[in-house]
Amino acid sequence: MRLDILTLFPDLFASFLEESILGRAIKKGLVDIRLISIREFAKGPHKVTDDRPFGGGDGMVMKAGPIYRALESVERERDQTLVILLTPQGRGFDQPTAWELSKREHLILICGRYEGIDERVRTGCVDMELSIGDYVLSGGELAAMVVADAVTRLVPGVLGGERSNLEDSFEDGLLEYPHYTRPRVFRDQEVPGILLSGDHEKIRVWRRTESLRRTLERRPDLLRRAKLSEEDKRILERLEQESAKSETGS
Template sequence: MRIDIISVIPDLMKSFFEHSICKRAQKNNLVEIHLHDLHDFSSKKHRQVDDYPFGGGAGMVLSPEPLSKAIESLQADRLYDEVIFFSPDGQTLQQNIVNGLANKTNMIFICGHYKGIDERIREKYVTQEISIGDYVLSGGELAAAVTADAIVRLIPGAIGDETSALTDSFQDGLLSAPVYTRPANFEGMEVPAVLLSGHDKKISEWRFEQSLSRTKQRRPDLLTNE
C-alpha cells in the first residue's frame, strides 16, 4: 500500500508517522507514506498556494493550479484507487469506511487549509470526501493522520497479533468490552473472576455481554443503526 499526502504544512505530520505502528509498517515494507509540500508545486512568487475567494468574504482558498500539478505528478507515476479530500462536509469516518480503504493499493490524501480548496479540484479529481467529526480544524493534516493510522493498523503484519485489530470497538458494531491487566487486585478493586477462570467460552460470553451493555449505555445509536 502507498499513501501520498499533499499538505501546506507536511512537517506537522512527519513525526506522527515516525513512531509506533505506522513506523513499523513502513520499516517492514507493508506501507509507504509520502508527504508532499504543496508549495513545491506553486509557480507564483514566494511559492504562494492560496488566493482570495471570488465573491468576497473572509479567509483564503487553496488555488487549483498547485493542487492540480501535485495530483497529476503523482498520477503520472502510478494508478490511484482513491483521491481523498478531508473536509467538514465529507462523510463521517466510520470503521466500515476504514475497512474498505484498507483494501486499497494506492491513495492520495488532500489536506485542506484556510477556507478549503477550489471547488473545481473536488469536481475533477476527488473520489471521496471524509470528515472525522462535526467540528472544524485549522487544516486536514490531523484528519489525514487519523485516517492513515486507522488504515495502516489493519494491514496484515502491521500489528503483532492480527486478531487484535479485529476485536477493536466498532468492528462488530459494538464497543469493546472492558480490559484488565496485572495486578489482579488494584487498591481493593478486583478483576472479574471469569477473566481469571481460563474458561474460553465463558470469557467470550462475558465479553460479548459487556460489549452489548456498554454500547447500550454509551452509544445506543450504534444499535439503532443496525
C-alpha cells in the same frame, strides 16, 4: 499500500510516521507513505498557494493550480488510486469506510487549510470527500493522520502477531468489552473474578455480555445494525430486563 499526502505542512507528520505501529509498518515495507508539499508546485518567486475569495469575505482560499500540479506529479496505480479530500463537509469517516479504503492499493489524501480549497479541486479531481467529525479543524493534516492510522492498521501484516483487530470496537458492530491488567487489585478496585478463573468459555461469555452491555448503554444505535447471534439476543433480553428492574427499583 501506498499513501500520498498533499499538504502545505509536511513537517507536521514527522513523529507520527516514525513511531509505533505505523512506524514499524513503514520500516517493514507494508505501507509506503509519501508527503507531497503543495508549496513546491506553486509558481513565482513567492510560491503563493492561497488567494482572496472571489465575491469578497474573510480568509484566504487555497489555489487550485498548485494542488492540480501536485496531484499530476503523483504516479497512479491503475483502477486502484482513490483521491480523497479531507473536509468537514464530507461523508463521515467510520470503521466500514476504513475497511473499504484498506482494500485499495493507493490513496491520495488532500489536506486543506484556511477557508478551504478552490471548489474546482473538488469538482475536477476528487473521488471521495471525508470528514472525521462534526467540528472544524484548522487544517486537514490531523484528519489525514486519523484516516492513515485507521486504514493502515487494517492492512494485512501491519498489526502482526501483536493482536488481532477483529475484536476492536465497531468490528462486529459493537463496542469492545473492558480490559484489565496487573495488579489484580488497584486502589481498592478488583479485577472481575471470572477473568482470573482460567475458564475460557466463561470468559468468552462474560466478554460478550460486557460488550453488549456497553453498546446498549452507550450506543444503542449500533445494536440496530449489528449482526446478533441467538446467544447475543438472549443476553440482550436479560440485560434489558435487568435495566428495567433497576429503573423501577424492584
